[in-house]
Amino acid sequence: MDWQGQKLAEQLMQILLVVFAVAAFITGYVVGSFQLMLFVYAGGVVLTTLITIPNWPFFNKHPLKWLDPSEAEKHPKPQVAVTSVSKKKPNKK
Amino acid sequence: MHSFGYRANALLTFAVTILAVMCAIASVSDNFNSPSPTSQVQVLNINWFRNKPDGDDELSMTMNISADLQSLFTWNTKQIFVFLAAEYQTPQNSLNQVSLWDGIIPAKEHARFYIHTTNKYRFVDQGSNLWERDFNMTLHWHVMPKTGKMFADKIVMTGFRLPKSYK
Numbered sequence: 001m002d003w004q005g006q007k008l009a010e011q012l013m014q015i016l017l018v019v020f021a022v023a024a025f026i027t028g029y030v031v032g033s034f035q036l037m038l039f040v041y042a043g044g045v046v047l048t049t050l051i052t053i054p055n056w057p058f059f060n061k062h063p064l065k066w067l068d069p070s071e072a073e074k075h076p077k078p079q080v081a082v083t084s085v086s087k088k089k090p091n092k093k
Numbered sequence: 094m095h096s097f098g099y100r101a102n103a104l105l106t107f108a109v110t111i112l113a114v115m116c117a118i119a120s121v122s123d124n125f126n127s128p129s130p131t132s133q134v135q136v137l138n139i140n141w142f143r144n145k146p147d148g149d150d151e152l153s154m155t156m157n158i159s160a161d162l163q164s165l166f167t168w169n170t171k172q173i174f175v176f177l178a179a180e181y182q183t184p185q186n187s188l189n190q191v192s193l194w195d196g197i198i199p200a201k202e203h204a205r206f207y208i209h210t211t212n213k214y215r216f217v218d219q220g221s222n223l224w225e226r227d228f229n230m231t232l233h234w235h236v237m238p239k240t241g242k243m244f245a246d247k248i249v250m251t252g253f254r255l256p257k258s259y260k
Contacts, residue, residue: 021112021115
């Protein structure tokens with residue numbers, strides 16, 4: 001799952017759960033059945049689980065673009081001068 | 094949200110939090126119900142009325158108890174506990190409460206009832222004060238919700254009087 005996918009998954013999860021909760025409450029209140037409210041909400045939770053937890057293809061539409069190895073070789077890593085800062089710099093490239 | 098486990102954890106905790114909020118709102122929704130219960134009690138007969146060897150008065154009576162508690166039921170009501178108490182004042186105690194009958198109403202369909210019964214629990218006074226005693230029949234009830242706060246209320250029925258001699 002890429003970065004955009006993670007954001008999407010979290011937002012989807014929150015919106016779906018709240019929507020199902022509101023729907024379940026209204027259904028239960030109108031019908032007058034507490035049990036029905038719980039069933040509707042449980043169904044919503046299961047559906048939300050199926051939508052947001054597995055790593056579906058639509059969560060992977062924005063893959064990170066890594067530099068080619070050949071491109072990386074043209075820009076050699078700076079040589080280590082100061083030991084304290086140098087640890088992090090190679091990772092960023 | 095980068096892994097299966099994190100997403101499952103986030104979903105579960107959020108889902109349960111919302112469930113708690115739903116239960117809280119359901120409990121609050123009980124306050125919008127304005128019930129109008131009714132009740133009537135008739136004392137048909139004093140079966141016997143005696144002074145026990147230890148000096149306390151005791152009596153047995155046959156009663157008709159009818160009540161309509163259907164309006165107490167909301168969608169968030171699990172059951173209602175109801176009991177009938179004889180309440181009276183004596184020189185020793187400003188309030189005596191003697192439970193004569195009780196019951197649990199599990200559903201709205203059973204909330205309108207009519208019962209012909211003798212007192213289920215013994216009607217014993219703390220002393221010998223029941224002669225010609227005026228007393229109230231009070232129907233108390235406790236509404237037990239599925240979630241949230243328990244409600245209690247009562248109906249006081251006045252104008253009952255015990256006989257003036259043992260029998």
